[in-house]
């Protein structure tokens with residue numbers, strides 16, 4: 663496994679593969695890797711000839727400076743995990759490499775970013791759009807791998823790839839969960855034992871809501887019940903619990919009219935903001 667730090671280094675590495683038509687797979691990450699990331703990495707190694715993982719905590723996608731400062735980091739451990747997984751290359755740029763000057767670029771993803779993460783984290787998807795475009799331009803992968811855990815991000819990146827005609831095939835990898843249902847997330851490392859237990863409400867509430875929707879209860883009735891469940895859980899602050907059509911990301915009020923539907927939730931558990939989603943009809 664080789665670690666590289668700049669676009670110029672990658673360009674000279676990439677020249678070696680250009681002549682034999684090898685496919686390049688990219689897994690963009692912000693580090694603090696867990697089994698969920700390793701699922702993406704395994705898919706990348708399986709599907710592409712050359713695997714590249716990037717590790718970069720992207721400042722422009724954090725709307726909250728404290729969240730950025732507290733974002734977990736474990737570079738040495740990450741590199742050991744990636745080496746063991748059989749990754750070929752790891753890109754670990756510095757901020758000044760990705761942002762040689764302050765950027766004023768503005769992406770507007772329209773209705774896709776007016777709700778949920780886009781509404782609660784203003785500027786977040788602009789930062790994601792900028793960094794993912796930069797990574798795509800620098801690495802020039804044939805395939806890129808993202809997790810379904812960030813469902814709205816997936817919709818945004820699909821849109822970005824179409825709008826900017828990136829010749830890249832996107833591969834979306836299902837969410838990895840702990841045995842009790844908690845979705846793996848780098849942020850879980852910041853949960854203490856009691857908050858780790860409380861965090862289960864995110865998954866359990868989606869499972870309950872899915873069951874009730876499939877039994878014929880109305881969305882508004884189900885949503886009200888879930889909001890009440892969250893209110894009863896001390897130390898957990900619900901931001902949203904919504905039903906969406908996962909391609910267009912429009913909030914739905916009527917389950918029976920949807921051909922595809924997913925539940926999306928975001929909540930603060932103590933000081934840690936967690937998100938999750940669950941397909942109801944896929």
Ligand code: PAF
Pocket residue numbers: 690691692718720723790793794812815
């Ligand atoms: O999903 C993430 O970890 C980040 O949003 C990404 C795609 C690596 C961009 O910084």
